[in-house]
């Protein structure tokens with residue numbers, strides 16, 4: 001048997017880790033939130049998702065020279081500190097963007113199915129027009145909605161590119177797709193606060209599937225008390241802990257699974273596999289698509305997408321089931337704790353992206 005000179009410590013919630021890495025290295029799995037310096041000491045590479053805080057202190061004195069995060073977000077990684085320590089970091093931009101776009105559309109149509117026929121009378125505002133925001137814009141435009149958006153760095157050709165205040169004032173629903181940043185003129189920490197809520201229409205939906213700390217939880221609760229607006233959260237300021245008070249005020253709440261499609265997770269692992277192979281000078285011939293089952297053709301080109309999507313939604317993604325599973329974990333102290341939150345994520349039945357059921361969707 002061939003020697004396996006490399007050693008990997010991997011978050012147990014990565015998808016297809018064995019498929020991509022088992023013939024390249026010895027792999028030890030850990031719960032991502034609990035990975036410690038003693039776990040990584042003899043490893044050459046660390047493969048994580050968003051729940052592992054990766055700092056120079058975690059890796060100090062270890063053999064780790066490559067960190068791969070199979071996620072879009074990188075706010076859990078001290079990028080500057082690892083660069084100084086000469087440790088390569090790779091992540092997976094865009095890997096689950098389609099899943100998040102589908103999550104947002106599902107949330108809107110679950111709460112207000114009549115919006116499917118609203119056409120341009122329904123105005124979706126997108127804050128952050130990167131990989132996720134642009135995918136969402138495309139899907140919303142296919143449904144005939146008016147799409148407005150704001151991004152200091154991106155202008156999309158088929159979207160009304162406005163400033164933040166205009167998006168706040170004009171939208172019937174706002175979906176947030178910015179990274180969590182704490183410094184700089186476009187910092188997003190508490191981007192949604194009492195002042196911004198006051199600029200939104202009182203009946204404007206809010207959907208946050210970016211990062212919890214982009215929305216001030218206290219300001220959100222104060223605002224809902226006044227406006228009764230519909231709010232959907234997939235991410236939480238105090239994640240993984242959620243208070244009953246917050247849950248009671250949310251129209252839908254899910255445990256940070258907006259990006260949890262099979263394709264999104266598998267694509268994320270593949271992207272860090274490719275970077276790993278490049279770093280260690282190995283061939284990278286594997287493709288995640290070979291591991292996915294064919295799904296029945298549900299969409300067809302004969303009927304308008306709107307009609308088909310509304311009819312198929314219960315089969316494609318039952319977001320209410322995710323909401324109910326989260327609320328079922330409320331404990332006697334009036335909170336959902338990390339154990340329940342992480343259990344739901346670990347056992348999550350990964351959704352298939354809609355294109356698996358017919359490529360008419362996008």
Ligand SMILES: NC(=O)c1ccc[n+]([C@@H]2O[C@H](COP(=O)([O-])OP(=O)(O)OC[C@H]3O[C@@H](n4cnc5c(N)ncnc54)[C@H](O)[C@@H]3O)[C@@H](O)[C@H]2O)c1
Pocket residue numbers: 072073074093094096097100127128129130131132133150151152153154177178179180186187188191209210211234235256257258259260
């Ligand atoms: N809930 C989930 O499962 C899930 C899944 C994927 C991504 N995410 C989160 O969503 C974020 C966005 O993902 P993405 O793939 O679109 O990232 P991206 O980097 O492709 O795009 C983010 C965009 O936000 C813009 N931006 C930055 N600050 C802004 C501000 N103040 N106002 C408006 N726009 C601003 C940037 O210019 C960029 O174009 C990720 O950073 C991640 O934190 C969550």
Ligand SMILES: O=C(O)[C@H](O)[C@H](O)COP(=O)(O)O
Pocket residue numbers: 013049050051070071072073074096256259
């Ligand atoms: O940034 C992302 O890609 C997502 O937020 C991420 O995928 C969430 O899932 P986790 O990494 O925590 O499993």
